[in-house]
Amino acid sequence: MNIGILGAGQLGQMLALSGYPLGNRFTFLDTTGGHSAAIGEIISDPENQRLSDFLDRVDVVTYEFEHLPVALLREIEAHKPVYPSSRAIAVCQNRVEEKALFDRLEIPTPEYRVVTNAAELESAARTLGCPVVSKSVTEGYDGKGQAVLQTPDQAADAWATIGHEKLIVEAFVDFIREVSMIAVRGRDGEVRFYPMAENQHVDGILRYSIAPLPDLDAGVQQTADGYIRTLLDELDYVGVLALELFQTRDGRLLANEMAPRVHNSGHWTMDGAVTSQFENHLRAVQGLPLGETRALSPTCMINVIGQEPESVEVLRLADAHLHRYGKAERAGRKLGHINVVAHDHAALKEKLDVCAALLPDAPAPAFSFVP
Amino acid sequence: MNIGILGAGQLGQMLALSGYPLGNRFTFLDTTGGHSAAIGEIISDPENQRLSDFLDRVDVVTYEFEHLPVALLREIEAHKPVYPSSRAIAVCQNRVEEKALFDRLEIPTPEYRVVTNAAELESAARTLGCPVVSKSVTEGYDGKGQAVLQTPDQAADAWATIGHEKLIVEAFVDFIREVSMIAVRGRDGEVRFYPMAENQHVDGILRYSIAPLPDLDAGVQQTADGYIRTLLDELDYVGVLALELFQTRDGRLLANEMAPRVHNSGHWTMDGAVTSQFENHLRAVQGLPLGETRALSPTCMINVIGQEPESVEVLRLADAHLHRYGKAERAGRKLGHINVVAHDHAALKEKLDVCAALLPDAPAPAFSFVP
Numbered sequence: 001m002n003i004g005i006l007g008a009g010q011l012g013q014m015l016a017l018s019g020y021p022l023g024n025r026f027t028f029l030d031t032t033g034g035h036s037a038a039i040g041e042i043i044s045d046p047e048n049q050r051l052s053d054f055l056d057r058v059d060v061v062t063y064e065f066e067h068l069p070v071a072l073l074r075e076i077e078a079h080k081p082v083y084p085s086s087r088a089i090a091v092c093q094n095r096v097e098e099k100a101l102f103d104r105l106e107i108p109t110p111e112y113r114v115v116t117n118a119a120e121l122e123s124a125a126r127t128l129g130c131p132v133v134s135k136s137v138t139e140g141y142d143g144k145g146q147a148v149l150q151t152p153d154q155a156a157d158a159w160a161t162i163g164h165e166k167l168i169v170e171a172f173v174d175f176i177r178e179v180s181m182i183a184v185r186g187r188d189g190e191v192r193f194y195p196m197a198e199n200q201h202v203d204g205i206l207r208y209s210i211a212p213l214p215d216l217d218a219g220v221q222q223t224a225d226g227y228i229r230t231l232l233d234e235l236d237y238v239g240v241l242a243l244e245l246f247q248t249r250d251g252r253l254l255a256n257e258m259a260p261r262v263h264n265s266g267h268w269t270m271d272g273a274v275t276s277q278f279e280n281h282l283r284a285v286q287g288l289p290l291g292e293t294r295a296l297s298p299t300c301m302i303n304v305i306g307q308e309p310e311s312v313e314v315l316r317l318a319d320a321h322l323h324r325y326g327k328a329e330r331a332g333r334k335l336g337h338i339n340v341v342a343h344d345h346a347a348l349k350e351k352l353d354v355c356a357a358l359l360p361d362a363p364a365p366a367f368s369f370v371p
Numbered sequence: 372m373n374i375g376i377l378g379a380g381q382l383g384q385m386l387a388l389s390g391y392p393l394g395n396r397f398t399f400l401d402t403t404g405g406h407s408a409a410i411g412e413i414i415s416d417p418e419n420q421r422l423s424d425f426l427d428r429v430d431v432v433t434y435e436f437e438h439l440p441v442a443l444l445r446e447i448e449a450h451k452p453v454y455p456s457s458r459a460i461a462v463c464q465n466r467v468e469e470k471a472l473f474d475r476l477e478i479p480t481p482e483y484r485v486v487t488n489a490a491e492l493e494s495a496a497r498t499l500g501c502p503v504v505s506k507s508v509t510e511g512y513d514g515k516g517q518a519v520l521q522t523p524d525q526a527a528d529a530w531a532t533i534g535h536e537k538l539i540v541e542a543f544v545d546f547i548r549e550v551s552m553i554a555v556r557g558r559d560g561e562v563r564f565y566p567m568a569e570n571q572h573v574d575g576i577l578r579y580s581i582a583p584l585p586d587l588d589a590g591v592q593q594t595a596d597g598y599i600r601t602l603l604d605e606l607d608y609v610g611v612l613a614l615e616l617f618q619t620r621d622g623r624l625l626a627n628e629m630a631p632r633v634h635n636s637g638h639w640t641m642d643g644a645v646t647s648q649f650e651n652h653l654r655a656v657q658g659l660p661l662g663e664t665r666a667l668s669p670t671c672m673i674n675v676i677g678q679e680p681e682s683v684e685v686l687r688l689a690d691a692h693l694h695r696y697g698k699a700e701r702a703g704r705k706l707g708h709i710n711v712v713a714h715d716h717a718a719l720k721e722k723l724d725v726c727a728a729l730l731p732d733a734p735a736p737a738f739s740f741v742p
Contacts, residue, residue, distance in 0.1 A: 021388070274690060292690060311393070322392060
């Protein structure tokens with residue numbers, strides 16, 4: 001089966017690497033005209049004129065980023081199956097619709113308001129209690145289009161800085177950790193859940209994900225499984241869905257946001273789970289049986305951001321798996337990741353510290369379960 | 372680093388899949404003009420006119436099959452580093468030189484004679500005691516160019532059938548199993564050994580490899596490690612080397628033959644070892660530190676030969692990893708393999724039987740340690 005992928009970055013590369021052994025071939029539609037990490041046939045289409053070439057070549061279409069025009073997906077859906085569907089992407093692109101969906105499905109979220117001017121933003125900040133985080137309703141990615149208000153009188157500045165016509169304002173959550181759920185749903189409605197990961201973000205960019213969590217209550221995992229299953233079923237979703245949540249001091253989970261694709265916080269599954277999120281996404285979109293999502297060993301994913309470490313030093317570490325994306329160095333850019341695997345969490349912590357020390361400017365890993 | 376690969380079949384494909392995450396790119400020189408499973412830039416060169424194009428693109432050269440003209444490798448060595456070297460390939464291509472090397476390094480082999488006509492073949496069969504196996508000195512592959520003599524008077528027929536000017540004649544070994552050693556040697560001389568695998572051949576073609584072996588004496592593994600290390604050091608070898616051996620009833624190991632490349636009996640390492648043989652081969656040829664060769668779990672590799680099973684049925688099995696090569700079905704052709712992984716050998720046996728039953732015409736797996 002020839003799989004069409006919208007986008008040609010590292011997620012597309014990792015999808016392709018996991019799909020060749022299934023017998024798949026890949027065609028990428030790259031509308032950016034920029035860097036391509038793709039492995040397969042690349043249709044470079046910065047002028048948006050080659051969609052029909054792309055569609056002629058592929059049996060099914062998926063994508064590696066969700067900031068795609070919904071109209072484009074609908075157009076493609078008229079010709080070829082697209083998974084996840086345009087409906088899923090429409091919800092995930094819009095924080096107001098996403099929050100409304102969470103509300104409707106009774107998935108708890110941090111308290112929030114929708115505001116359409118600086119005065120409303122200030123008022124929301126007062127009502128919710130500062131600090132609050134304000135986010136553009138659309139096009140948010142990796143901390144862009146966001147601002148934190150420490151006091152309500154920062155509203156005018158924040159409004160101007162973000163520069164969107166509608167914002168969502170959220171109360172800060174007194175969380176003990178950020179976690180994410182990755183699950184996959186097949187065309188037949190079967191759902192499989194990966195063990196929850198704990199994530200450490202720095203400056204709005206993911207730095208570390210660790211899974212499974214040694215101190216995670218089985219009930220909490222079940223709650224998260226239930227939330228994501230409700231979302232998957234409601235959207236009649238096909239493929240991998242990622243749901244980011246906060247775990248509060250009193251053990252509750254509050255949904256932050258979701259992404260309708262393979263997700264950076266699921267990269268640990270490449271070396272730490274029976275079936276990677278990439279292979280499971282491809283199995284799902286092709287209507288194949290889903291693979292086991294069980295963790296093999298405690299695993300930590302370390303993102304390589306901005307500057308690469310010496311490969312030689314990383315490869316010298318036992319049980320560190322290097323995944324480079326073939327991209328040029330640039331501040332804030334995701335250049336690769338390293339999966340560190342160990343037989344238990346104490347050994348993982350040691351290996352992780354050694355590995356993190358090889359990365360230029362990497363902050364120290366800090367996980368909630370490590371004393 | 373751009374890696375040049377001579378050949379463009381499934382071994383090249385699997386090298387590429389394991390090399391992209393290391394940041395490598397690949398150029399394949401395909402002199403067959405036939406099927407290509409390669410992922411990367413392919414230089415199709417059936418007329419042998421594009422070698423310099425190939426060399427211009429690559430930093431280092433390796434190969435996926437050893438039936439290459441030694442003169443070609445020497446020519447390449449004048450321009451770019453080639454690993455393993457032309458010396459290694461010259462030895463591996465010639466059964467007489469290979470056996471002489473085993474003798475010189477005191478690596479035991481089945482008793483053998485070299486013969487140059489039918490009369491000598493008959494005489495050798497009498498001396499060694501039938502049955503004997505006679506093999507062409509060069510170009511043997513997957514049981515081709517071989518004949519078994521049940522009685523000495525079959526010598527004339529065997530001589531005519533094989534049709535070579537020099538044969539090697541080997542005494543049959545009363546072995547309890549066929550095993551193989553895979554090891555890798557870096558540019559700096561470091562050597563790492565994979566746990567030995569037991570192999571089951573059918574009609575001269577590998578069907579199953581299982582590793583590690585539950586009943587393998589540590590001393591036997593050490594003996595095999597010693598043999599392959601001697602070969603690697605003697606040849607100043609860089610990359611993965613495979614050594615096939617017979618284990619006799621009295622526990623001795625007799626070397627059968629070696630292959631200067633990643634090897635079918637090492638495919639289990641893709642899902643069953645910390646670092647696959649493919650990644651370790653690439654690490655070696657680039658002068659990077661070698662990866663851990665430890666087995667993660669008991670694993671059995673099942674070759675898919677001639678006809679593919681229903682992918683859906685294979686993917687439905689937990690802990691079965693499918694690796695398709697994207698080749699058309701043809702009798703006797705290797706189309707893919709399946710790695711079955713389990714937490715112990717009893718569970719592995721059960722899963723293996725279920726998986727093997729999905730393969731058209733697959734013989735029942737039979738391993739020496741299974742009662």
